[in-house]
Amino acid sequence: MRRELLDLVGSGLLVAGLTLALVGALVPAAATEGATPSSTADGRTLFFAKGCSGCHSISALGIRAPVSGPPDLSKLPDEAATRRPGLTSTDYVRESILAPASFVAPGASDATNVMPVLAVNASELDALVAFLLAPR
Ligand code: HEC
Incomplete structure (x- = not known):
């Protein structure tokens, strides 16, 4: 039970981490595009x-x-x-x-x-x- 809970938290952190990485990759690209059409x-x-x-x-x-x-x-x-x-x-x-x-x-x-x-x-x-x- 306790192990499953840890796995759940772990995968939740992984998803959050991936989401942040994705946003990090997309936001600068969008900003650059706006500055240099x-x-x-x-x-x-x-x-x-x-x-x-x-x-x-x-x-x-x-x-x-x-x-x-x-x-x-x-x-x-x-x-x-x-x-x-x-x-x-x-x-x-x-x-x-x-x-x-x-x-x-x-x-x-x-x-x-x-x-x-x-x-x-x-x-x-x-x-x-x-x-x-x-x-x-
Ligand atoms: C007030 C009117 C006017 C405005 C505003 C204007 N132009 Fe012109 N443009 C002309 C005239 C008149 C010519 C032809 C005489 C010459 O070559 O200088 C010309 C020529 C040109 C040519 C050469 C065309 C050819 O067939 O060789 C280009 C390219 C051009 N303009 C692009 C632009 C761009 C891009 C803008 C906006 C940033 C612009 N023009 C704004 C009047 C204007």
Whole structure:
């Protein structure tokens, strides 16, 4: 009887220990994910949160901007690598966001139609680039 009770307590402690280990493993992962968004889903959220969607449509994804001057980014995954000789698609999109004035994309309707420099940190930039270059 006493032995069984000890076994019961022992297995209860084991379950508690395993639960704590599991929570310990999951919680830091979730915290890291929140601090460094890098998935295309985060990029989509940022596309709206940073105001990109106020200018750019991505009609292939059903995203429609209220204005028509700035280029639609639907074909960006195919075209980005061809924009600037020597720049990979990733580098081209990073440059487009960090320093929009360094190159004017062919889809821009006229010279007054310029892209502003927006505040984007390194991890936000990675997430936006992943989203913009993901196959449609
Ligand atoms: C006020 C309007 C406006 C906003 C807001 C804006 N853009 Fe732009 N964007 C433009 C215009 C205009 C161009 C074309 C001229 C140029 O290349 O600089 C452009 C060009 C681009 C290009 C190059 C497109 C190509 O086909 O080569 C990318 C990529 C881009 N924008 C991404 C973004 C992202 C990401 C955001 C949000 C962080 C954003 N833009 C916010 C107006 C805007």
